[in-house]
Amino acid sequence: MVGPSQMSAESDAFIRQLGLRTTNDIINDMNKDFEEARAEKEAEKTRRREAVRQHTAAWKARGVEKRRNMEQGLREQAGPFTASTVGCVLAEAFETSN
Numbered sequence: 001m002v003g004p005s006q007m008s009a010e011s012d013a014f015i016r017q018l019g020l021r022t023t024n025d026i027i028n029d030m031n032k033d034f035e036e037a038r039a040e041k042e043a044e045k046t047r048r049r050e051a052v053r054q055h056t057a058a059w060k061a062r063g064v065e066k067r068r069n070m071e072q073g074l075r076e077q078a079g080p081f082t083a084s085t086v087g088c089v090l091a092e093a094f095e096t097s098n
Contacts, residue, residue: 012022021029
């Protein structure tokens with residue numbers, strides 16, 4: 001008598017000789033397609049994260065550059081600083097002297 005696994009292997013071979021696919025072939029192909037799609041999805045997520053990171057870094061750099069340019073423009077408009085230096089008196093010293 002022939003065992004079930006040998007019968008299954010023989011029937012699978014016969015099905016393939018006819019140019020057809022077995023249920024296991026279809027399931028294996030579906031699993032392979034699923035794994036490929038998952039890998040592509042992960043790669044796309046990684047690309048998007050990197051694009052967002054680069055965009056955010058560029059946006060921050062532009063903000064820093066704008067602030068520097070604005071400060072430079074204000075310094076140029078103000079001209080040289082001519083006022084005397086203002087001193088700072090500590091509150092403790094002021095209170096103890098009264």
